[in-house]
Amino acid sequence: MSFAPELVTPSIRRYAPTSMRLLRPLVCLLLLPTVAFAAARPVILDVDPGIDDALAILLAVRSPELDVRAITVVFGNVELELGASNTLKILELAGRSDIPVARGEAGPLVGEPLTAKNVHGDNGIGNVRLPEPRAKFYEGGALQLLAETLASSSEPVTLLPVGPLTNIALFLKTHPELRPKIREIVSMGGSAAAPGTVMPTVSFNILNDPEAAAIVYRSGVPVTMVGLDVTSKTVLTPERITSLSGSSDPVARFVEAVVGFHRNVRGASGVVVHDPLAVGAVIDPSFVAIELLPVDVELRGDLTRGQMVVDRRAEATWRTEAARSTRVALDVDAERFLSFLLERLSSTRR
Numbered sequence: 001m002s003f004a005p006e007l008v009t010p011s012i013r014r015y016a017p018t019s020m021r022l023l024r025p026l027v028c029l030l031l032l033p034t035v036a037f038a039a040a041r042p043v044i045l046d047v048d049p050g051i052d053d054a055l056a057i058l059l060a061v062r063s064p065e066l067d068v069r070a071i072t073v074v075f076g077n078v079e080l081e082l083g084a085s086n087t088l089k090i091l092e093l094a095g096r097s098d099i100p101v102a103r104g105e106a107g108p109l110v111g112e113p114l115t116a117k118n119v120h121g122d123n124g125i126g127n128v129r130l131p132e133p134r135a136k137f138y139e140g141g142a143l144q145l146l147a148e149t150l151a152s153s154s155e156p157v158t159l160l161p162v163g164p165l166t167n168i169a170l171f172l173k174t175h176p177e178l179r180p181k182i183r184e185i186v187s188m189g190g191s192a193a194a195p196g197t198v199m200p201t202v203s204f205n206i207l208n209d210p211e212a213a214a215i216v217y218r219s220g221v222p223v224t225m226v227g228l229d230v231t232s233k234t235v236l237t238p239e240r241i242t243s244l245s246g247s248s249d250p251v252a253r254f255v256e257a258v259v260g261f262h263r264n265v266r267g268a269s270g271v272v273v274h275d276p277l278a279v280g281a282v283i284d285p286s287f288v289a290i291e292l293l294p295v296d297v298e299l300r301g302d303l304t305r306g307q308m309v310v311d312r313r314a315e316a317t318w319r320t321e322a323a324r325s326t327r328v329a330l331d332v333d334a335e336r337f338l339s340f341l342l343e344r345l346s347s348t349r350r
């Protein structure tokens with residue numbers, strides 16, 4: 001945004017008559033929103049709130065680099081209806097009820113859904129009570145909202161799924177004609193080498209629908225895995241958020257409360273901000289170190305179903321066409337990202 005006055009001012013100063021100089025502030029004001037909009041990357045979030053989903057949504061809507069066109073909800077940390085209600089509440093908290101929200105799948109393609117209320121609280125957002133939302137859901141459902149949003153976009157849209165990949169997999173299956181409108185998929189879930197969460201080598205999001213993950217990662221659409229290798233290194237502790245104390249900003253108060261939930265109820269050191277890092281990687285890819293690597297999903301195995309298999313051999317023998325479109329985040333500048341996240345979550349400036 002700061003570029004606009006610098007671009008406009010010299011030409012006016014040099015060529016415009018005195019009367020035109022009076023119009024200069026107005027010209028700048030008219031141009032500023034145009035410049036900001038043109039720079040924002042269109043994204044659609046797919047969420048299962050979820051404390052870290054809530055932080056991811058708040059980061060996205062408070063980041064001028066992103067244009068959040070829609071949010072779809074999937075089962076996961078909590079049941080679909082609860083996660084969907086949480087999404088409306090979080091958007092209302094952020095003053096962004098204008099963003100359409102649609103409900104998607106209530107369970108995986110195969111098997112039964114898992115929840116993680118032991119981590120996120122019975123209500124999914126650290127048992128923090130937010131007002132009942134006034135906004136209504138987009139009634140067409142998640143697949144229709146994805147299709148309409150992509151079809152109506154003049155430029156390819158980035159998909160940001162941070163829950164089980166069920167909605168995205170079904171969308172890729174049912175709307176192959178819209179794949180060219182997907183710029184890339186940046187997904188939180190999986191692990192290349194870090195310990196898993198619910199199983200020794202398996203993350204919650206992938207275990208909750210391995211078949212959906214296989215469809216997405218084998219689709220040939222560019223997919224970036226932002227997994228436990230990087231997200232487990234980003235922990236928002238009470239010590240880190242002392243700057244939020246006493247803030248009148250309702251978002252800052254919410255963040256303080258959910259981080260406190262982990263400390264007080266779970267005895268954890270803080271909130272591992274898995275999902276916000278995927279959003280951060282879209283805003284500024286330099287937060288993470290990403291490599292082009294073949295990735296596939298183990299669908300069998302008593303102990304390994306849902307494990308992401310990342311081929312890091314120097315000469316991988318099973319590189320397929322789809323594998324050439326998969327990338328993996330292997331390292332993160334955690335300190336810089338956490339500072340950035342807190343700055344965004346503690347400020348209402350956009």
Ligand SMILES: [Ca+2]
Nearest residue numbers: 050053162163
């Ligand atoms: Ca999530």
